Amino acid sequence: MAAMTTDTTGAAARDDASRPGGPADSPFVRACRRQPVPHTPVWFMRQAGRSLPEYREIRANVAMLESCRRPDLVTEITLQPVRRHKVDAAILFSDIVVPVAAAGVDLDIVPGTGPVVAEPVRTAADVQRIRPIGRDDVPYVDEAVRMLVKELGDTPLIGFAGAPFTLASYLVEGGPSRNHVKTKALMYGDPELWHALAGRLAEVTLAFLRVQIAAGVSAVQLFDSWAGALSEADYRRFVLPHSTTVLSGLADAGIPRIHFGVGTAELLGAMGEAGADVVGVDWRTPLDVATRRIGPDKAVQGNLDPCLLFAPWPVIEAEVRRILDEGRAAPGHVFNLGHGVLPETDPEVLTRVVALVHELSARPAEGA
């Protein structure tokens, strides 16, 4: 065990994880790898969060960024939905701006608003101030992942980071934005500065994911939540090279990589080219259509509309059936929502959806 705390490659953790029935042999990881599964695995983006009363309680007097920097809180919050819903994977509790703050950007997460940046990044000098990061800049993430891997046993832990475009939008706009006007103005008006910024964010993201991989996560997801704001041509020119730096840069890690965005129907093919094993699909594109766009060599993840969880149960049940049917067209399917769990969601409905996905997708063991 001592070797695990000093190991910086993740090799020891991975060897242990790949034992039969271990996290690397779990239904979630197997589906990502397009291998046969005993049932369709399911987890939910934002499963650890405001929909859970136990989460609201633990966060009552702790600011969001502070909670991300306390391994005891990160561990407890990450485990909450696993205990409650019996999902097939945990996702590290953190936020996409955590590595950017570690890289020296002065920002805060404001309740009800989201990330707010004190001095928006708009010049070459601003870009220069974003420092490269390593393990010692985010020791709390390294520690939380190691604690979680022990606590989770056979349940895989998903690490994550924000993609260069989505991160750049927060940094350039200074906060959440509907139209990404300043970001696009910079992109079109000063492509060289844009590529310098996105390139630097790609390095920060790659380093941040490497810390999580070395600490033992079983998969990673790159969140490009706002990529759907771009045309395919602009996505290919301004974003794809940088997301490729991140995803293809992790090819040697040997763990599944998931690439997710919202409103990306026209981008699914391009997003699949960045080097992921799994492409996340929102509710606007049926999974059979999505898999035709992405190609037969990648699994898909999705894609129940988070708002559907507010419908009567028979409606939810019919939609879960439809998504499982459409997902059979893909070479691997991880059931999820098309975007994160909304804070007002009844957690009991989430628990029921997990049980339903498992029941409807159960396949008899080989040879049985």
Ligand code: CP3
């Ligand atoms: O869900 C919660 O309430 C948990 C706490 C929380 C997180 N981020 C965790 C998180 C809160 C309050 C935030 C702030 C924040 N950061 C917001 C929400 C603003 C609000 O009050 O409604 C937003 C939009 C951000 C920026 C952000 N963080 C983006 C765009 C993403 C990518 C995923 C997405 O939703 O599009 C994140 C990732 C994130 N923040 C995760 C978690 C737990 C990712 C992991 C997961 O899916 O569970």
